[in-house]
Amino acid sequence: MSRKVDETAVVAGADSTTERSITVTVNGERFERTVSVRKSLVDFVREDLRLTGSHVGCEHGVCGACTVLVDDEPVRACLMLAVQANGKVLMTVEGIAGEDDELHPVQQAFWENHGLQCGFCTPGILLTTYDFLQEKKNPTSGEIREALSGNVCRCTGYQNIVRSVQAADQEWER
Amino acid sequence: MKPAPYDYYDPTTVQEAIGLLNEFGDEAKLLAGGQSLVPMLNFRLARPSQLVDINNVTELDYVRRDDGVLVIGALTRHRSLEQSELADGAWALLPEALHNVGHVHIRNRGTVGGSLAHADPAAELPAAVSALGGRMVLRGKDGEREVTADTFFEGFFTTALAPNEILTEIRIPAWPARSGSAFLEVSRRHGDFAQVAVAAAIALGDDGRVIQGGLAVAGVGGEPVRASAVIDGLVGEQPTSQLIGELTEEFVAELTPPSDLHGSADYRRQLARHLVPRALDESVRRALA
Numbered sequence A: 001m002s003r004k005v006d007e008t009a010v011v012a013g014a015d016s017t018t019e020r021s022i023t024v025t026v027n028g029e030r031f032e033r034t035v036s037v038r039k040s041l042v043d044f045v046r047e048d049l050r051l052t053g054s055h056v057g058c059e060h061g062v063c064g065a066c067t068v069l070v071d072d073e074p075v076r077a078c079l080m081l082a083v084q085a086n087g088k089v090l091m092t093v094e095g096i097a098g099e100d101d102e103l104h105p106v107q108q109a110f111w112e113n114h115g116l117q118c119g120f121c122t123p124g125i126l127l128t129t130y131d132f133l134q135e136k137k138n139p140t141s142g143e144i145r146e147a148l149s150g151n152v153c154r155c156t157g158y159q160n161i162v163r164s165v166q167a168a169d170q171e172w173e174r
Numbered sequence B: 001m002k003p004a005p006y007d008y009y010d011p012t013t014v015q016e017a018i019g020l021l022n023e024f025g026d027e028a029k030l031l032a033g034g035q036s037l038v039p040m041l042n043f044r045l046a047r048p049s050q051l052v053d054i055n056n057v058t059e060l061d062y063v064r065r066d067d068g069v070l071v072i073g074a075l076t077r078h079r080s081l082e083q084s085e086l087a088d089g090a091w092a093l094l095p096e097a098l099h100n101v102g103h104v105h106i107r108n109r110g111t112v113g114g115s116l117a118h119a120d121p122a123a124e125l126p127a128a129v130s131a132l133g134g135r136m137v138l139r140g141k142d143g144e145r146e147v148t149a150d151t152f153f154e155g156f157f158t159t160a161l162a163p164n165e166i167l168t169e170i171r172i173p174a175w176p177a178r179s180g181s182a183f184l185e186v187s188r189r190h191g192d193f194a195q196v197a198v199a200a201a202i203a204l205g206d207d208g209r210v211i212q213g214g215l216a217v218a219g220v221g222g223e224p225v226r227a228s229a230v231i232d233g234l235v236g237e238q239p240t241s242q243l244i245g246e247l248t249e250e251f252v253a254e255l256t257p258p259s260d261l262h263g264s265a266d267y268r269r270q271l272a273r274h275l276v277p278r279a280l281d282e283s284v285r286r287a288l289a
């Protein structure tokens, strides 16, 4: 990843019960920031790191738009506090594509199979799929639907999402 | 910022966490997986003055077999227990129940202790722990106490935990060799809280008679409803469909489920009437396998 963001943000401040300085590695890049202890991880990623690919839908854990990988596991970034990510390794949707911004096979499959319309749910669905396919080869459509049951899409009706995941399973060498 | 202001603490030991709870009293809230508490913070339905985050209390994250008992640290993530190889025999009820809890994202963060302490009447884990005869270990400044599920679950979102106590461990007793269990649930969508869920465990003697059992139903009361009369009626008997059917009818007739958005009382009773016999039959089948 070549992106450098928000280098001007203040890195300082003694730790208190309302502010903390944290260090996180996001998409391979290390960031040090001071954050409010009330800030959610997804707001931190969007506002402080300017990685706005992670979306904020419901802010109470039901829609999955805010999904990021924390230490390789998909979680709701609206239900984690930024301070809880201290020392962790994160991946957001911006980190899926390769160095040269070439689409990852999972992204390519969604592109080719119309796995998205408005795209609001897509970052969460891509990361959930990325994690799911890493563990699973040749999933059935039932298994795909279960894996994605925590990601709500209001546009596609899911048919093309399932098709995209099937195509990604075939194309992604892993 | 979504949540109302609070002071944040992240102790690394149970002792330290208990110290903080004692200092702050019931103004403070423990934060475990955050999958129930953070939504409430975000909506400001919960406004604790202090948040005591126990995610760094790693001494509470373990699953092991100790003297035949399955012991689970309160901070164990749902996902770890779901994938634990130790949870076999009747204990396989725990992973089977957890598979119905939310989605993988939720189970990666949600903790065993958090689900029990939260005590949602439609939650899966309290029913499963209750059916298996699990006991909860609560620790406060004056030491530890161990309580049964009946004592622990007091009603809608209410447990025996005092504000300055922490649920530290869950102990699931050993079950006889020929045991089987089953968890069945009906919910609106996969991953939703149960409309009704049934957790059953049955142990059989050499002659095929029931020697021990546990049965708890979620979604039909303020806490997991234990069907002790059904189990009492089965112990010493062959678990025939007819006997199970009769005992289920008596049990269901006594139920007073809530009516809400997710289902009427009648509908929930009807679900229990169908799920209880199926869960018991399946437990017997697995005990014999």
Ligand SMILES: Cc1cc2nc3c(=O)[nH]c(=O)nc-3n(C[C@H](O)[C@H](O)[C@H](O)COP(=O)(O)OP(=O)(O)OC[C@H]3O[C@@H](n4cnc5c(N)ncnc54)[C@H](O)[C@@H]3O)c2cc1C
Residues within 6 Å of the ligand: A060, A061, A062, B029, B030, B031, B032, B033, B034, B035, B036, B037, B038, B074, B075, B100, B101, B102, B103, B106, B109, B110, B111, B112, B113, B114, B115, B117, B118, B120, B122, B123, B124, B125, B161, B165, B166, B167, B168, B191, B192, B193, B194
């Ligand atoms: C979209 C979604 C779907 C869900 N679906 C389901 C479902 O189908 N079934 C289900 O059962 N749950 C479901 N949940 C809730 C989830 O299981 C929670 O993880 C669980 O209820 C609480 O566990 P937690 O570790 O996240 O606790 P937290 O949210 O951190 O805490 C919950 C409460 O328990 C207290 N607490 C936590 N740990 C302890 C402890 N060790 N000692 C004393 N008190 C403690 C906290 O102070 C708080 O009051 C869902 C959640 C979401 C967001």
Ligand code: FES
Residues within 6 Å of the ligand: A055, A056, A057, A058, A059, A060, A061, A062, A063, A064, A065, A066, A067, A076, A077, A078, A079
């Ligand atoms: S914004 Fe996090 S799950 Fe909806």
Ligand code: FES
Residues within 6 Å of the ligand: A115, A116, A117, A118, A119, A120, A121, A122, A152, A153, A154, A155, A156
């Ligand atoms: S593409 Fe619009 S919400 Fe899924």
